[in-house]
Amino acid sequence: xxxVRHEAPYxxxxxxVASMMRQVLFALVPAGLVHVWYFGPGFxxxxxxxxxxxxxxxxxxxxxxxxxxxxALSDYSxxxxxxxxxxxxxxxxxxxxxxxxxxxxIVVAKHLYGGLGFNVFNPAMAGYVVxxxxxxxxxxxxxxxxxxxxxxxxxxxxxTLGYTLTGxxxxxxxxxxxxxxxxxxxxxxxxxxxxxxAEIRALPLMGDFGGRGWEWIGNLTAVxxxxxxxRKIIRWHIxxxxxxxxxxxxxxxxxxxxxxxPGPTFHLFGGATILCAFFIATDPVSAATSPxxxxxxxxxxxxxIYAIRRxxxxxxxxxxxxxxxxxxxxxxxxLTRPHIVGHDEQGQQP
Amino acid sequence: xxxxxxGQLVLPIGQHVGDPAQPIVGIGEYVLKGQLIAEVxxxxxxxxxxxxxxxVVSIEPWPVARRFGEPAPCIVxxxxxxxxxxxxxxxxxxxxxxxxxxLLQKILHGGIVGLGGAVFPTAQKLMQATTCxxxxxxxxxxxxxxxxxxxxxxxxxxxxxxxxxxxxxxxxLSIDQCYIVVESDKPExxxxxxxxxxxxxxxxxxxKLVPTIYPSGGEDQLVQLVTNLEVxxxxxxxxxxxLVQNVGTxxxxxxxxxxxxxxxxxxxxxxxxxxxxxxxxxxxxxTTVADVVNFVGGYTxxxxxxxxxxxxxxxxxxxDRVPLVKATNCVLIMSETPSPGPEIxxxxxxxxxxxxxxxxxxxxxxxxxxxxxxxxxxxxxLTDCIECGCCDLVCPSHIPLxxxxxxxxxxxxxxxxxxxxxxxxxxxxxxxxxxLERDKRQREQELARQxxxxxxxxxxxxxxxxxxxxxxxxxxx
Numbered sequence: 001x002x003x004v005r006h007e008a009p010y011x012x013x014x015x016x017v018a019s020m021m022r023q024v025l026f027a028l029v030p031a032g033l034v035h036v037w038y039f040g041p042g043f044x045x046x047x048x049x050x051x052x053x054x055x056x057x058x059x060x061x062x063x064x065x066x067x068x069x070x071x072a073l074s075d076y077s078x079x080x081x082x083x084x085x086x087x088x089x090x091x092x093x094x095x096x097x098x099x100x101x102x103x104x105x106i107v108v109a110k111h112l113y114g115g116l117g118f119n120v121f122n123p124a125m126a127g128y129v130v131x132x133x134x135x136x137x138x139x140x141x142x143x144x145x146x147x148x149x150x151x152x153x154x155x156x157x158x159x160t161l162g163y164t165l166t167g168x169x170x171x172x173x174x175x176x177x178x179x180x181x182x183x184x185x186x187x188x189x190x191x192x193x194x195x196x197x198a199e200i201r202a203l204p205l206m207g208d209f210g211g212r213g214w215e216w217i218g219n220l221t222a223v224x225x226x227x228x229x230x231r232k233i234i235r236w237h238i239x240x241x242x243x244x245x246x247x248x249x250x251x252x253x254x255x256x257x258x259x260x261x262p263g264p265t266f267h268l269f270g271g272a273t274i275l276c277a278f279f280i281a282t283d284p285v286s287a288a289t290s291p292x293x294x295x296x297x298x299x300x301x302x303x304x305i306y307a308i309r310r311x312x313x314x315x316x317x318x319x320x321x322x323x324x325x326x327x328x329x330x331x332x333x334x335l336t337r338p339h340i341v342g343h344d345e346q347g348q349q350p
Numbered sequence: 351x352x353x354x355x356x357g358q359l360v361l362p363i364g365q366h367v368g369d370p371a372q373p374i375v376g377i378g379e380y381v382l383k384g385q386l387i388a389e390v391x392x393x394x395x396x397x398x399x400x401x402x403x404x405x406v407v408s409i410e411p412w413p414v415a416r417r418f419g420e421p422a423p424c425i426v427x428x429x430x431x432x433x434x435x436x437x438x439x440x441x442x443x444x445x446x447x448x449x450x451x452x453l454l455q456k457i458l459h460g461g462i463v464g465l466g467g468a469v470f471p472t473a474q475k476l477m478q479a480t481t482c483x484x485x486x487x488x489x490x491x492x493x494x495x496x497x498x499x500x501x502x503x504x505x506x507x508x509x510x511x512x513x514x515x516x517x518x519x520x521x522x523l524s525i526d527q528c529y530i531v532v533e534s535d536k537p538e539x540x541x542x543x544x545x546x547x548x549x550x551x552x553x554x555x556x557x558k559l560v561p562t563i564y565p566s567g568g569e570d571q572l573v574q575l576v577t578n579l580e581v582x583x584x585x586x587x588x589x590x591x592x593l594v595q596n597v598g599t600x601x602x603x604x605x606x607x608x609x610x611x612x613x614x615x616x617x618x619x620x621x622x623x624x625x626x627x628x629x630x631x632x633x634x635x636x637t638t639v640a641d642v643v644n645f646v647g648g649y650t651x652x653x654x655x656x657x658x659x660x661x662x663x664x665x666x667x668x669x670d671r672v673p674l675v676k677a678t679n680c681v682l683i684m685s686e687t688p689s690p691g692p693e694i695x696x697x698x699x700x701x702x703x704x705x706x707x708x709x710x711x712x713x714x715x716x717x718x719x720x721x722x723x724x725x726x727x728x729x730x731x732l733t734d735c736i737e738c739g740c741c742d743l744v745c746p747s748h749i750p751l752x753x754x755x756x757x758x759x760x761x762x763x764x765x766x767x768x769x770x771x772x773x774x775x776x777x778x779x780x781x782x783x784x785x786l787e788r789d790k791r792q793r794e795q796e797l798a799r800q801x802x803x804x805x806x807x808x809x810x811x812x813x814x815x816x817x818x819x820x821x822x823x824x825x826x827x
Contacts, residue, residue, distance in 0.1 A: 001640070001649065003656040005666040006687065007753040009739030010657055013690045015746035017697055075694060117695030117747070235700075289700040289713060333714075340731040341574065341708045342583035 017116075021076035023233050027224030028083050028279065034220045035087070038145040038213035041157050042091030045164040049098040050082035050089075057106030065111065077116050081105050084124035087275055088319070089131070090142045092160065092179075094167035097135045101127030121326045122286045125319040132319065144180035144205060145213025153177045183211025184271045184315040187262055196259045201266075210269030218274040225278025234282040237291050241298015242277040242305075243268070249306045267306065271316035276301065280318065286326045293329075293336035300325045352632045353645045355402045359427040359636035360673035361387065362414050366463040367470045368394030373425055379406045382436045384612055387425055390458070396471040397461045401614040401634035404429035413672050415658030415665045424673070427636070438610045445518045445607050453522045453607070454480070460606030461613045461676075465598035466567065467494050467659065469677040472599055478588065479523055485591035487528040488576055489516050489600055491539065492560060492567035495660025498680040500617040501597050503630040505532065505539035508601050509546040513555060515600025518607050520554060523593065528555050529576055530597070533562040564662065565738040569594045571707050583734050598679075618674060620646050624653030624683030639670040639681055652685040662739040690748045702741035702751060708734050712741040712751050719758040724765055732758055 035043045058078040062069040072078070085101050105127030113119045132139060143155070155163070155178060159170050169175065181189065183205060190200035200206070207215045228234045246267055253261040267273060272280070281287060281301050288297040301321045308317025339345075364370035369392025381387055381400040388398040404427045411421035445453060458473035489512070491501050505512055516528050532540055540557065547555050560566055560575050570581040572594060579590045587594050598616060605611045614635055621628040626647030633642055639656065643649060657664035658672065660680050674681070702712035710731050718726040732755060741751045804811060 001653070001670050003666075003668050003670070004654055004686065005668050006655065007750060007756075008657075008664060008666070008737075009662040009742050009752065010655060010664070010666070010682075010684070010687050011661050011739075011743055012688045013743055013745055013748050015701065015744055016691065016748075017694060017746040018691075020699075020746055071692065071694070115695065117697050235704075284697050284699040287698070289698050289711065290703060291700075294700075337711065337730075338703070338709045340583065340710060340734055342570065342580050342585070342734060343731065344582075 017077075018075045020233050021080050023231055024080050024228065024279065025076065025083060027228050027233075028087070028221075030223055031087070031217055031221040031275070032083075034217050035091070038217065039091040039143055040146070040155060040160055042093070042143075042160045042164065043086060045095075045161060046089050046091065046093050046098050047083060047086040049095045049164070050085045050102045051079055053099040053102035054078040054082040054085075054106050057103045057111070061107055061111035061115075065115070072115065075116060078106060081110070081123045081127070084275075084280055085127050087279075088124065088128045088272065090139060092141050092143060092155075092163050093138055095164055096167075097131055097138050100134060101131040103127075104130040117285055119285055120329070122280060122283050122322050125280060125322045128319045129323060132314075140185075141175060141179045142182045142185075143178055145211070147204075147212055180205060182271075182315065183207075183214055183266075184309065186211075187266070187270070188309075188315045191260060197262055198259070201262075207269075209265040210271075214271075215269040218269045221274045221278060225274065228278065228282075234278065235291070235294065237294035238282045238287060238298040238301075239277040241295045241300075242273070242281055242302040243298075245299035245302020245304075246273060246306050247302070249303060249310075253310070261310070267309070271309070272318040273305065276305070276318040276322065280322055281325075286322075286329065288329050288332040288336065290333065290336045290338055292338070293332045296332055296336065297325055297329065300328060351629060351645075353634065353637055353642055355429050355431055355433050355634065356637045356641040357429060357431075358407075358638070358641075359401050359404070359429060359634065360412050360638060360671075361398055361401065361425045361427065361636040362412070362422050362673065362675055363388045363398055363425065364422055365398065365469060365635070365675045365677065366396045367468070368392060368396075368474075370423065371395055371398050373409055375406050375425065377406055377408060380404070381406060381427060382434050384436045384610075384614060386459075386612075394471060394474055396463050396473070397459060397612075398425070399461050399612040399614050400427060401636045402427070402429045403432055403434040413667065413669050415667055415672050415675065415678065442608060442610050446521055450480075450522045450524065453518070456607065457522070457603060459612075460602070462599060462602045462606060463613070463676050464596055465602060465616060465676065465679070466490055466569075466596035467663075467677055467679050468569070469675075472595070472603065476519070476522060476593075478586075479593045482588040483591055484523055484525050484588065484593055485527065486577065486593070487516060487519055487523070487525045488572060488587075488592055488594045489528060489530040489597055490567060490569070490572055490594055491530060491532040491536075491597045492562075492572060493533065494565075494567045494679060495662045495664075496564055497621050497682055498619045498660050499621075500619045500630055500679050502536050502539050503619075504598055504601060504617045505536070506542050509539075509542040510549075511601040511604040512597045513543070513546050513550060513552075513600075514608060515595075515602070515604035516555060517550075517552065518603055519593070519595060519600060525593065526554055529558040530555060531558045531560055531572060531576055533566075534559045535562045565707055565736065565740070568707070568736055568738065570736070583731070613676060616674075616676065616678070618642070618678050619680040620683075621680065622653075622657075622682045622684035624649055624655070624685065626650055633674050635676055636673050638673050642674060642681065643670065643683065649683065653683045654686045655682075655684050657682040657684070663737060693749055694747045696745075696747050696749060699746060701744040701746070705740040705744050707738060707740065708736060710735060712755075715758075716749060716751055716754060719754050722758075722761065724762055727758060727762060732762065735759070 055078055058072050059069040062072045105123035109121045109123040109126035110119045153173055187200055205211055209215050247264045250264040250267045254263045288294050304321035304324055305317045371388035372391035373388045375387045382403045385400045386397055387400050390397050407428045408426045412424035414422045454476055462472040463469040491505055493501050566575055573581050573587045573592045581587050582589055602613045617630055617632050619630050629646055656667050659665055696713050715730050715732055735755050737752050739752045
């Protein structure tokens with residue numbers, strides 16, 4: 001009898017990149033729904049625009065590189081980039097702003113470096129930073145979260161769509177009437193104006209720990225993150241590292257000066273901390289690879305987020321922190337090589 | 351279950367690490383069960399014995415379980431079914447009456463090799479071990495790979511022989527402590543071993559339970575698991591005082607020393623969805639897979655791959671004419687492996703590093719293997735890779751890492767050979783130059799000496815020489 005021949009091992013792999021990416025997308029669904037609940041349908045429009053341009057960028061670049069676009073699209077990584085970018089943007093963002101970030105992320109940060117697996121920088125964060133530099137004014141327009149006791153003008157579904165498509169508000173609304181400072185912005189400007197933490201925390205947009213509404217998005221993001229941990233799509237090292245790096249300085253500073261430094265829970269639930277810890281910093285391609293390296297990478301991101309929030313010009317620092325640590329990855333990987341069994345302490349064969 | 355004597359036995363002369371044995375029987379010769387038919391030839395090797403009685407019909411290349419599947423020389427015996435054994439010496443002397451070196455010499459003649467799959471000639475392994483300071487004998491009862499259960503069955507059915515073999519080994523090498531390492535999910539084997547140990551009442555024997563995690567059955571991995579010591583890279587367990595022997599090898603040593611039966615049969619797992627009744631069988635070395643499968647009820651419609659060995663490191667062969675050899679711990683016959691989808695770029699997820707038993711960074715090694723960067727491959731420990739295949743299994747990008755590492759290792763070996771050849775060539779060249787230089791110097795010195803001599807002797811001597819020359823010329827004419 002005749003048989004076919006193969007190379008060992010003869011067991012099919014158990015993991016799959018496309019399935020990993022799909023599960024990351026699923027894990028973001030609860031947070032996305034809460035986002036829509038608090039900030040309106042703008043998030044959906046942003047997600048659609050970002051997805052269209054991420055996919056378009058991927059298809060065009062794969063064509064130019066002479067490869068199969070279908071193969072690249074089937075790994076879902078472009079959609080993960082689109083989703084993370086949509087989460088980073090205010091719900092009211094004109095389409096060309098989103099498109100600029102999406103295209104830069106996919107075309108420059110991803111494909112010009114060689115595509116999935118070769119990109120040094122996190123594409124979503126690179127895209128976001130380009131928007132931050134090119135269109136800073138649009139990133140200031142955050143509508144206030146949907147809360148009964150906050151007095152502000154809501155935009156309807158069509159008005160939101162109109163803003164996304166044209167960048168203009170209906171005649172009945174003005175930017176000032178519909179937008180509010182984000183909790184992190186309020187904290188920064190409040191402190192700059194010599195107000196105490198207690199005064200700032202008493203503002204109606206502040207919640208139990210961070211900002212109202214915001215902290216629920218954070219909670220649901222964490223639920224998705226824990227699900228990824230249980231499914232072993234991500235490992236614990238980076239989220240824990242980010243937590244340590246951010247909360248340790250935050251706690252120390254809070255204990256030293258509770259009037260001028262918000263507490264650690266505010267940092268944890270404020271801004272994009274939780275999204276960063278579970279979804280952004282954990283992008284395997286642009287992160288360190290060894291367990292020890294990942295812990296260091298996460299801690300570095302956490303410290304940088306704190307430093308930027310506390311002393312920098314920006315209210316939040318997730319994108320810069322991630323990109324800066326992306327640059328440190330080769331060094332971290334080199335310095336945290338695990339001990340090879342049977343080698344001596346210098347890592348040499350005895 | 352014992353497979354009956356087949357109609358034909360195919361015995362490769364190279365069933366072990368080292369030099370193939372040298373056949374000492376002629377075509378047409380009648381051989382008996384247990385008769386030596388090929389003897390050790392070279393510095394490293396093991397003899398081969400006839401597994402049953404019959405007539406040698408040919409010595410020819412035959413398909414065997416090798417990586418590239420080329421045929422290898424085999425002695426083919428047409429069995430007469432009588433299974434007539436060679437005549438034994440009256441009674442074998444008790445092993446503890448023999449001095450260790452005599453015992454080792456005796457083991458050498460039993461054709462015994464490491465039965466865990468590595469098939470290193472046991473006698474040579476033991477002789478090497480005598481040069482080391484040994485603390486422990488580790489009897490490896492951990493199965494090599496998933497699917498394989500031959501060691502489990504052996505321990506259940508032949509616990510006394512396994513432990514008897516351990517006692518012989520301890521005597522031969524003056525070791526005072528033996529751990530019998532068994533996976534914790536083998537209660538029956540543990541129970542049998544414990545029973546026999548109670549009978550033997552030998553306090554040097556200790557049972558050690560380990561969790562069932564592939565690849566704990568690897569020699570270096572087992573040592574680390576049991577003693578918490580790391581076997582040095584490119585070194586041997588004996589370097590840190592441990593001698594590891596498979597339980598099957600121990601039983602084979604017992605059979606040879608105690609019952610004078612050389613290694614002519616072994617327990618093998620026949621499994622996979624391609625066989626009708628998967629089971630462990632005891633078969634004669636040289637029985638073809640076709641005969642064994644016939645014995646266990648034939649193939650099912652799923653039989654499309656034949657793997658000699660386990661699913662992780664076994665060797666895929668294309669015909670069931672291959673014989674069972676000393677290394678064959680498993681014959682896996684199964685359906686086609688489902689395609690995992692196309693290979694894509696590494697996403698640096700690090701899962702491969704998390705599962706690597708040697709703590710290598712397969713994703714880094716993969717980069718360097720693609721770049722053919724020999725220096726980095728070495729410093730990232732490519733040569734420490736045991737090719738267990740774990741990284742392949744967890745890779746979400748479906749990169750055939752193990753196969754790539756095998757190729758990279760081959761290239762490194764080639765480069766090393768080339769370097770060695772270049773060094774030898776240079777040495778030869780330099781030696782030649784030196785020799786030519788020396789000859790030239792000697793000639794010049796000789797010439798100078800003659801000149802000086804002639805000068806000192808003066809014109810008379812010159813006239814004398816000229817005269818002699820003249821004389822010579824006249825004589826020739």
